[in-house]
Amino acid sequence: MRDYRRLWIGLVILALVSPIGLYIPEIMRTGSAWGEWGVDEIKQMIGYAPAGMERTADAWKAPMPDYALPGQEDAPLSRRSLSYVLSAFLGIAACGGGGYLLARWLTGHRGKHQA
């Protein structure tokens, strides 16, 4: 159990330093990942917005797009790095919680089976 606690602490440290993943690409002025452009970017690249893409690109409105608080996607970098850390902790909670529930569901029935 101490082992698991240390792994969780490791994850918390990763979350705290996560803005590295925001700052370095910003400093080096690199663009989006390949194949992850917005419709506007595609339009600039090939001269038109593919019709099907335009229809489905906004199929879902995520509450915190790009790991930023709603409406803060273009806030100064320092503000965004705070949202980034917050997103990281939300991610730990959601993924950890999801993984925990799944693991309980998967291992929970076994006792009854064997009894």
Added chain:
Amino acid sequence: MHIPDGYLGPPTYLAAYAACAPLWAVAARRLRERLSARRAPLLAISAAFSFLVMMFNVPLPGGTTGHAVGGVLIAIGVGPWGAMLSITIALAIQALLFGDGGITAIGANCLNMAFVMPFTGYAAYSLLSRLLSSEKGKAVAAGIGGWVGLNCAAFTTALMLGLQPLLHTGTDGRALYAPYPFSVAIPAMMLGHLTLFGMVEALITGLAVYFLRRSQSAWVFQPAAEEREP
């Protein structure tokens, strides 16, 4: 490597969901049979780890960004089927809450990052770790496994994207979804992953395995033995 909404036409993303469904079912059955209650927390830890590691964007100078996935490191801890489920959780949360990867493309992204990556990378690791059995050797095998897994996932992602102009081009010659053919998509995806992103994945996987083994962590010890438990 997160395919957004609007890049894949319905036939592709529906097929990807259809392909994932039985894989998720098999993964759940395997874990139900073999995951010991004591190791169950590793599923939660690895889902959170995968989520976090994908936040560390790595810039390719003069171009795009990429990131590690942690798929092979996770497969070493909870087995490739466990990795399939925990990375699926991370990808679903990323799509639903943070718009990273599309909702329609969750199946496709899971196929690439939660299935192809852990299985190919773990296979490479298993093969190599028999040849390189020293402590450092195991870390090197894990690193190479990470590199292999990430690149296989990048390749299948490129295949899905490059397929779109073949399936969906209007009579005016304009693409309806992802516009670049195989000849563009494959080199563009592979360039960064074969080099920088793959190296980052290899370093993370190799160093993590080295230190987890040194600290006798449950992550890397006895997974095989406990996997065999009824």
